[in-house]
Amino acid sequence: MRRPLKPTVTHNDLLSLVPTDPLWRVDWAAIWPLWPELATLDTCPQDPIHHAEGDAGTHTRMVVEALVADPDWQNLSPSDRSYLFWAAVLHDVGKPAVTKHEDNGRISSRGHSRVGSSIARQLLWHARSPLAWREALCGIIAHHQLPFWLIERPDPIRLAIETSWRCRPDLLCLHARADALGRICQDQQAILECTSLAEMTFQDADCLHKSFAFANDESRVAFFELEDRDPNYAAHENFKCTVTVMSGLPGAGKDTWVSHHRPDHPVVSLDLIRDELGLSATDNQGQVIQAAHERAREYLRAGTDFVWNATNVTRQNRSKVLRLLRDYGARVEIVYVEVSPDQLRRQNRNRPDAVPDAVIDHLTRKLEPPEMWEAQQIIIEC
Numbered sequence: 001m002r003r004p005l006k007p008t009v010t011h012n013d014l015l016s017l018v019p020t021d022p023l024w025r026v027d028w029a030a031i032w033p034l035w036p037e038l039a040t041l042d043t044c045p046q047d048p049i050h051h052a053e054g055d056a057g058t059h060t061r062m063v064v065e066a067l068v069a070d071p072d073w074q075n076l077s078p079s080d081r082s083y084l085f086w087a088a089v090l091h092d093v094g095k096p097a098v099t100k101h102e103d104n105g106r107i108s109s110r111g112h113s114r115v116g117s118s119i120a121r122q123l124l125w126h127a128r129s130p131l132a133w134r135e136a137l138c139g140i141i142a143h144h145q146l147p148f149w150l151i152e153r154p155d156p157i158r159l160a161i162e163t164s165w166r167c168r169p170d171l172l173c174l175h176a177r178a179d180a181l182g183r184i185c186q187d188q189q190a191i192l193e194c195t196s197l198a199e200m201t202f203q204d205a206d207c208l209h210k211s212f213a214f215a216n217d218e219s220r221v222a223f224f225e226l227e228d229r230d231p232n233y234a235a236h237e238n239f240k241c242t243v244t245v246m247s248g249l250p251g252a253g254k255d256t257w258v259s260h261h262r263p264d265h266p267v268v269s270l271d272l273i274r275d276e277l278g279l280s281a282t283d284n285q286g287q288v289i290q291a292a293h294e295r296a297r298e299y300l301r302a303g304t305d306f307v308w309n310a311t312n313v314t315r316q317n318r319s320k321v322l323r324l325l326r327d328y329g330a331r332v333e334i335v336y337v338e339v340s341p342d343q344l345r346r347q348n349r350n351r352p353d354a355v356p357d358a359v360i361d362h363l364t365r366k367l368e369p370p371e372m373w374e375a376q377q378i379i380i381e382c
Contacts, residue, residue, distance in 0.1 A: 009034050011129040018082045019068050026068055028061065035123055037093050044096045047107040052184040056095045063182030064088045072174055083133050084171050087140040088178060090120045094141075117142035122364060126341055131382050135369060139167030140175055147176035147198035148191055157205045160198075161231050162224065164207035165373040173199040217376040224373045225326075239331035240303045243296075245321060247312040247370055248337035249363055250355040251348025254309055257337055257381055262307050268295045270310040271353065293324060300328035315368045322375065332375040338382040 042057035067088045094116025095109045117138045124134040150156050180191040202208040214220040215234035223229045246254040273291050299306040312318045
């Protein structure tokens with residue numbers, strides 16, 4: 001999905017459209033034309049058993065109106081109120097891409113939360129929204145259905161703790177309540193009760209209003225790695241070395257950050273290895289990855305601090321690198337570098353090994369900035 005370099009929607013536009021006291025009026029005439037992704041919702045069907053109100057656009061407007069009418073939303077801080085409002089506007093923006101008519105006559109939209117979070121991230125990146133505000137919003141979208149079924153899971157307390165590091169649980173439940181009210185269905189009361197029980201579960205886990213407090217950084221990382229890990233266990237922190245893992249789109253400025261902040265560290269660079277092997281970024285990367293892992297192992301065995309420099313823009317790609325580093329007892333810090341779309345393309349064009357725009361567009365659609373639970377430390381540069 002290509003976007004113009006000059007944004008047609010700005011973050012200030014978004015803030016100006018958040019309803020305010022005393023009328024709390026939603027300006028749909030100004031909101032709905034902002035992005036074509038919203039208009040598409042009006043022709044996206046939904047299963048009538050769960051959404052007798054009709055299309056996803058109708059549902060979205062009902063959810064937003066229910067949220068804005070909620071005194072708990074009205075009493076939030078301006079920042080929390082604004083990002084939760086836009087999370088409600090965009091919460092089902094992923095439905096058109098995944099909606100299917102099943103053989104049994106039902107309509108499904110599996111995976112729409114994850115897809116919607118990705119679409120919202122792209123829209124808000126082009127709007128120049130602050131990264132923290134944007135990612136808080138995307139966290140709500142990615143997990144907006146969780147309060148409906150949290151208590152049905154085998155270990156709801158553990159899932160509550162995990163979720164508290166991905167989005168703010170009290171705001172997630174506030175959105176879920178509006179999501180339940182913004183629909184016509186026979187089980188609406190049951191959905192609202194499940195949401196209330198989810199809120200109680202977050203409260204019991206001591207993470208309703210904040211991320212669960214682990215004893216230290218290693219306790220947090222180990223908890224997300226091991227399914228049977230006690231969240232209250234204080235892990236021993238004795239690392240053999242520290243590895244800086246870079247993350248960011250091509251042209252974001254990762255090399256510049258390394259030269260300024262880790263000038264004396266050896267660097268395992270996938271770009272340099274590709275050059276040595278005479279391969280391009282579009283060739284098969286198996287040989288490149290194998291060579292990078294071997295060089296990393298040499299530094300890890302020696303207990304040497306070093307930098308792993310690659311795009312690492314998806315959680316799946318990062319997880320493979322992080323697994324290797326943790327197997328050798330390294331402390332990991334992830335440095336995520338982000339710039340605006342126009343600056344990214346300008347910096348990429350000025351590189352001697354500029355990446356094709358099509359590749360950047362592809363990576364942008366897959367982008368998942370690192371979250372605080374992925375490593376002992378996350379450094380954001382934007």
